[in-house]
Amino acid sequence: MNNLPESGKTALRQQVLAARDRLGADARRQAVSRILPQLVALPAYRGARTVAAYMGFGSEIDTGPFIETVLSDAKVLVLPRVDAARRALSLHQVAARDRLVAGPWGIREPAADWPEARMDEIDFILVPGVAFDRRGQRIGYGAGYYDRLLAGRQPHTDCVAIAFDCQVVARVPTEPHDQRIDRLITETLNDEFFS
DSSP states (O other), X not given: OOOHHHHHHHHHHHHHHHHHHTOOHHHHXXXXXXXXXXHHHOHHHHTOSEEEOOOOOTTSOOXXXXXXXXXXXXXXXXXXXEETTTTEEEEEEESOGGXXXXXXXXXXXXXXXXXXXOGGGOXXXXXXXXXXXXXXXXXXXXXXXXHHHHTTXXXXXXXXXXXXXXXXXXXXXXXXXXXXXXXXXXXXXXXXXXX
């Protein structure tokens, strides 16, 4: 078996995470002040009825303001819940962010008994990632949870990622199971990708 794509991903993941971790508070605030207005201005977001997002953690972009916007825009908010036994994500409707519970890695997520949502109900999905390129390729943290989730997306579902400029690389190593995003927004980019 060829280990080159995964070893390339591992090294790239470490390099990008280190760069993201080094960003200062001022740089983060300035970047987010440029990124979030572009995100909520997207026609795909404006026209969406059901929006899937994620709770940012660590040095990721804080998605809390976006989640609050989704709720204030009276859209259906869906967040992922980790099913570690199945190595999968389930999607659940969320009415208030403050009632989330801690998941396996400390990331806040919906409780197991909250209403589950199907992928065919999702119009817009905010996708996390570690590194991105300008072809719509991404790598996450290495467990493949989002690749498996996105494999079931419908043609009408827009997949968008937000990231800092330091997370954009010349080329992300890919494998057949890797899922692309439709758009990447950073403090200086707003790129749409076509298959």
